[in-house]
Amino acid sequence: MKGYSTLFLLGTMTVASTSAFAVDTSTVSITDTRFGAVANDNIDDAQAIQAAINYAITNNKSLYIPAGTFNVESTLDFTQVSGSHRSKLKVTGEKRELSKLVTSSNISLLKVAHGVEVHNLTLTQNNAQPMGKAIDIPFASYRSHFSKLDIAGFDKGIYGKWVIWSRFEDLFIMNVNSGIELHGNGTDPAYWNTEPNGWFNNVNVFDNVYVEGAQTGLKLAAMGSNIVNSTVQNSNVGVEIYGPADHYTWNNQISNFYAEGVNTVFKVKNSRSLDINGVFAQGGSSSNRKYAVIDAQNGGTITLNGMTGQDWWQHSAVLKNTQLIGKVVAIGGTGNYDDNSTHTDGITKQSAVISLPANRTWHPLPSKMAIQGNSSYRVTISGIRDGYEPVLEEYAIYNFNGSSKLGKVSHISGRQRIKFKIESGQIYAQLDYVGGGGLSAGKITLEKVH
Numbered sequence: 001m002k003g004y005s006t007l008f009l010l011g012t013m014t015v016a017s018t019s020a021f022a023v024d025t026s027t028v029s030i031t032d033t034r035f036g037a038v039a040n041d042n043i044d045d046a047q048a049i050q051a052a053i054n055y056a057i058t059n060n061k062s063l064y065i066p067a068g069t070f071n072v073e074s075t076l077d078f079t080q081v082s083g084s085h086r087s088k089l090k091v092t093g094e095k096r097e098l099s100k101l102v103t104s105s106n107i108s109l110l111k112v113a114h115g116v117e118v119h120n121l122t123l124t125q126n127n128a129q130p131m132g133k134a135i136d137i138p139f140a141s142y143r144s145h146f147s148k149l150d151i152a153g154f155d156k157g158i159y160g161k162w163v164i165w166s167r168f169e170d171l172f173i174m175n176v177n178s179g180i181e182l183h184g185n186g187t188d189p190a191y192w193n194t195e196p197n198g199w200f201n202n203v204n205v206f207d208n209v210y211v212e213g214a215q216t217g218l219k220l221a222a223m224g225s226n227i228v229n230s231t232v233q234n235s236n237v238g239v240e241i242y243g244p245a246d247h248y249t250w251n252n253q254i255s256n257f258y259a260e261g262v263n264t265v266f267k268v269k270n271s272r273s274l275d276i277n278g279v280f281a282q283g284g285s286s287s288n289r290k291y292a293v294i295d296a297q298n299g300g301t302i303t304l305n306g307m308t309g310q311d312w313w314q315h316s317a318v319l320k321n322t323q324l325i326g327k328v329v330a331i332g333g334t335g336n337y338d339d340n341s342t343h344t345d346g347i348t349k350q351s352a353v354i355s356l357p358a359n360r361t362w363h364p365l366p367s368k369m370a371i372q373g374n375s376s377y378r379v380t381i382s383g384i385r386d387g388y389e390p391v392l393e394e395y396a397i398y399n400f401n402g403s404s405k406l407g408k409v410s411h412i413s414g415r416q417r418i419k420f421k422i423e424s425g426q427i428y429a430q431l432d433y434v435g436g437g438g439l440s441a442g443k444i445t446l447e448k449v450h
Contacts (some may be wrong), residue, residue, distance in 0.1 A: 020334045027062040027092075028052060030070070039068020040129075046074040049101075053089065054081045056065050062090040067098035075136075076101075088115035088339060096120045096172075108136035109154075117145045125153030131175050133159045137182075141166060150174075154326030156181055157211070161221075162201065169207040177212035179232070184221030184244020200249065206230060216240050217262075220252070227254045234261040250300065253277070255258045263291045268322070272300035276326075279304070281331065282313035291315065293330050296322040304328060317343060342368050347449040354381065354429065358438040362421065362428040369446045370426055371397065374446075381418055383442025385431075391439060397427070 013365050030037040030045070030052040037048040049072065056063040058081055078087045089112075093099025096284045100122040103109055107248025109123055112135060123134040134151045137144075144166040151157045152174040159181050173179040182201035201222045209230040211217035217232030219240040232238040238259045243249040250272035260282040268274060283290040293317040296302060299319065304326030313333030315325055319341035328343075335349040352366045371377055377397040385391045396410045396422065409420045416441075421428050427446075431438055 001427045013050075025061075027064050028056050028059075029064045029066060029303045031066055033296045037070055038091070039066065040072060045070045045243070046072045046076065046337070049075075049076055050080070053078060057081045057087055057089050058428045062092065064087070065091065065093045065099045065101070066336045067094040069100045069102055072101050072109060073105045075108045075111050077128055078116060079113050081423075083113075084321055087113045090117040091119070091121070092117075093120035093122075095360070096122055096150050100124065102126055103132065106131040108133040108159075110135045111170075112144070113139065113141055114138055114204045118149065119145075123152075123154075124150075128155065130155045133157075136160065138302055139338060145169075146171065151179075159183070160201070163204060164202040165204070169205070169208060170373040173211045173214070174210075175213040177215045177220050179214050179217045180206065180209065180220060181216070181219040183219070184242070184247070189310065200244070200247070201225070204320060211235060211288050216267075222252055223249050225253070227252075227257065229256045229391045230421065231258040231260075232262055233259070237264045237267050238262045238265040240267040240269075241271055241274060241445075242268070246270075248272050248298075248300070254279075261290075264295045265292075266294045266300040266302075268294070268296040268297075268302060270298050271296075271302075273298070274302045276304045277306055279307045279309075280420075281309040281330070282309065283309065283313040283333075286312045286332065289332065292333070292336075293328050294318070294324065296320065296324070299324075301325065315350055319343065339366075344448075347415040349445065351443060351445045354383070354439070354442045354444045356418070356429060356431045356439040356442070358386070358431045358436040359434055360430055361433060362430050365427045365429060365444065365446075366385065367426075371422065371448075378447045379420065379427075380445045381439075381449075383439050385417065385439050387440075391415075391417070391442065395420060397422065 030049045030382050035048045035052040037045040042335040050061060053076060078089050099120060101109060102124045104126045117187050118310050125132055130153060132154050134154045135158045138363040140162045141160060142164045147169045150172045155177045157173040157176045157179045161183050163182050168180060189314035201220060203224040206218060206227045207229055213234045214235040216237040217239060218227060221242055222242045227239060239254060241249060241252050248270050254276045256278045260281050265281045273308045281293050289312040294317040297320040299322030307329050309329040311331060315336050316330040316333035317335055319337045321340040324343040335343055337343060337351055339347055339352045350369055356363060379395040379397055381391060381393045417432055419430050419432050
């Protein structure tokens with residue numbers, strides 16, 4: 001190890017410490033001469049820092065990383081002494097801009113577990129391409145706290161599974177593939193959950209997290225998590241919430257979120273509920289539009305409140321088997337919804353497959369296409385009639401008096417071979433003639449315009 005200073009007295013070796021912290025205090029420094037880390041010498045300090053970590057955990061002390069740059073070319077493993085569930089350690093730097101751990105190797109810089117605190121550090125990967133992980137939580141971290149960290153250049157900024165009751169706050173993460181990724185991969189049983197790939201990360205708080213230049217800012221197989229006061233810029237995906245494999249997540253919240261230069265702001269899969277409150281989303285130029293504010297598949301119910309936005313989008317929302325409630329502000333963006341999705345209280349656009357026999361009988365549209373009082377809608381039907389004739393009909397529906405659900409239908413364009421009526425908010429359609437093959441496998445779209 002580097003930096004030994006020895007003094008021999010009466011045949012006994014005493015190690016003189018150059019640390020500002022005495023041996024009998026609650027904190028030990030990595031530059032204590034028993035360990036020998038030396039700042040700013042461009043020599044690998046991994047062995048010295050690992051010795052300090054092991055000592056601190058064994059002796060129930062905190063670990064201090066003073067100002068300076070320390071090179072680390074192998075993983076600093078907090079679980080080496082006591083395993084993944086008994087490795088509590090608090091690591092604190094002088095200041096995040098002063099205390100730095102840097103690597104050029106494809107490693108997990110810090111491997112941590114249960115009850116860990118890491119504060120006031122810069123963690124940097126110097127390789128030209130993102131690689132390795134800044135903080136790796138390979139199995140189980142609960143009641144942990146990560147704050148005031150600058151992270152740059154890694155494949156994964158913070159990466160882990162089965163992380164619960166933990167806080168991630170005041171983090172600045174740059175030029176990574178994933179800023180924070182708490183995943184659902186792996187087949188190890190998690191005590192309460194023995195199903196393969198059934199991982200979740202529960203009841204975590206992400207406060208004042210900034211991610212820039214990432215594939216995904218925050219990617220969470222999570223339940224009961226809260227993302228607040230956070231920003232993602234110049235990245236492909238802002239926040240991705242998903243349930244692993246066939247499992248569904250729920251009860252996640254996002255508040256006061258800022259997205260700029262993000263291709264898809266919120267990506268959701270296998271979720272039962274997600275609340276989003278207070279969002280600013282900036283798209284792209286009119287010739288280079290960002291993809292969507294929300295892209296959800298099996299997204300359950302997503303509630304969006306208080307969104308502002310600017311610039312251009314391809315889509316406001318792309319929904320598959322998802323119910324979206326709330327107004328999406330996306331200039332130029334159109335809704336793209338499958339038959340099992342709805343979007344209400346905003347730009348409402350719902351689609352379904354429709355078939356009508358040529359016998360003047362009334363057929364109800366799917367119940368999801370029930371309409372509100374004191375509102376107006378545009379209805380479009382397309383398909384093939386009688387096996388050969390293309391159909392493209394457009395109508396306007398004005399639904400007055402919310403209590404009685406009275407409606408008026410006006411024809412806009414097409415041959416007017418289809419009629420509509422409204423009864424108690426339910427829309428009915430018929431082909432207005434008898435004989436022929438009717439309309440088969442057509443598509444009807446209902447869009448709320450006011």
